[in-house]
Amino acid sequence: MINLKHAAILVASLVVLVFVFGVFFVDRTTPEASLDRYAVPESTAYDHAVAALIEFIVAGPGSTEGEMWRNATVGTEPVLFYDLYDRPYVYHFPIKSDGTDIGGIKVAARKVLGGSIMAYETTSLMPFYAALSEKIPDAIDIAEDRYPGSVVESSALCTASSVTGVLVTITTKEGVEKVLFIDPEKRSVVSERETKDDNMSVVDHFGNVLSEEEVATRIAAWERMDQYYSGILEFAERQRIDTRRPLSDEDFSRYADYFENTASLPVISMPPETPGSEKTGRDPELEEWQRNADWDTVVAFDAGTSDEEARAVIEKYFPDNVSIQLRTKPRFFWIYLNATEERFNAYKREMERYPGVHVYDDREADFLEIIENPKTRGDDILWAIDICPDSSEVDKRDVFDRFVEDGIPLNAMKIVEIQGCSLDKEEKEKAAVQLNGDERVLFVMKEFLFE
DSSP, rough: OOOOGGGGHHHHHHHHHHHOOOOOOOOOGGGGGGOOOBBBBHHHHHHHHHHHHHHHHHHGGGGSSOOHHTTTTEEOOOEEEEEETTOOEEEEEEEEEEEEEEEEEEEESSSGOOOOOEESSSSOOOHHHHHHTTTTTHHOOOOOHHSSOOOOEEEEEEEETTEEEEEEEETTTHHHHHHHHTTTTTTTEEEEGGGGOOOOBBOOOTBBOOOOOHHHHHHHHHHHHHHHHHHHHHHHHHHHHHTSOOOHHHHHHHHHHHHTTOOOOOOSSSSOOOTTTEEEEEEHHHHHHHHOOOEEEEEEEEEOOOHHHHHHHHHHOOOTTOOEEEOOOOOSSEEEEEEOOHHHHHHHHHTTTTEEEEOOOGGOTEEEEEEESEETTTTEEEEEEEEOOOSSTOHHHHHHHHHHHHOOEEEEEEEEESSSSOOHHHHHHHHHHHHHTTTTSSSSEEEEEOO
16 A cells, blocks of 8 residues: 555545555554554654754754755655665655755654664755655556556655665465565666565664664663753743744854753764674675765865865866865864874773773764775874764763873864765766875765765
């Protein structure tokens, strides 16, 4: 059966299907209808999106995005995607400014993903989602062609690795229930499985079985974020701030003071590391996704580099006729230290003795790859890392300052993202490698785009 969560787009198609073919559809409008006890209600996800957007435009990277984002609000009609195992995965809420979609915010639809806010989008993907929703009937046709005489039980938009498509559940004429993941654009079946083989244990969006301890850890992380975002909205209630409307100058000032005096919460913007990765190195699905995903080039300079100097270096490696936009990342997006491998491992052990802190590099960052890390620069060996406190009581900036005071040679970087580049992947790869060889550049990163 088709999922009615996109009814506004599909009403005409549904009427034709029901009237002509006599097909009846299961309504999975909300993730609660999936019977997943870890599902996040849409209303809660919306609250998180609103609170996160306020933080994003007042105290985060959105504060540098200009007046359009300064007046942004969260739309109330999200698109819900499921994972390959027919469990709610992520809400895509539109971000609006003056009635126009300007971007989006992705909110986890299950608590066992380990966090809530998964990503911000500075361009709107709603037209793509609308077009994909209109192809759900095509996906159903593909499933029925593959299994003539089958009964369609449900359908939903689905995202997995490098493919965004439609998940169709059918019962064959032999009585076997199957789930087909279909790419309607290519009119192909990406994968299929029989539901009788489903593991009833708790699994993440990759299908990895989670231990009771891991489930508890991830739910605790989600609950910390829920508490943090509730605090942001409770502040709005006390100050009589209407969060459905753009923040006024007075509201903005109040929230600026609020965030200045409130411990920040590290946002988990990527899916959590999957169990078993210690043995395999990387998840095969993620590796495949990275090979196919588009990416933005991100360049790291010494912290004292000016905007003009950074632009001059970057433009040297791009054709004159290519227009690029540069955006500076938050100061502590990534940091680095200068040490031999032996000393680096010792520093890492020392830093991870700090309660709740994990030190990781790009091998553990699913949506980021550094072209050369560690990197030899003259007599120096540079290691790009991130320090990730797992508690809302711990501020990354405070941790950084404490480590420096303890003698650990950490350094902040000026990190510039190249957006809007029209080069193809091969040309971007060539420019990135050339940038990496420039003595004024610390690191060059690929930030994969989750679309």
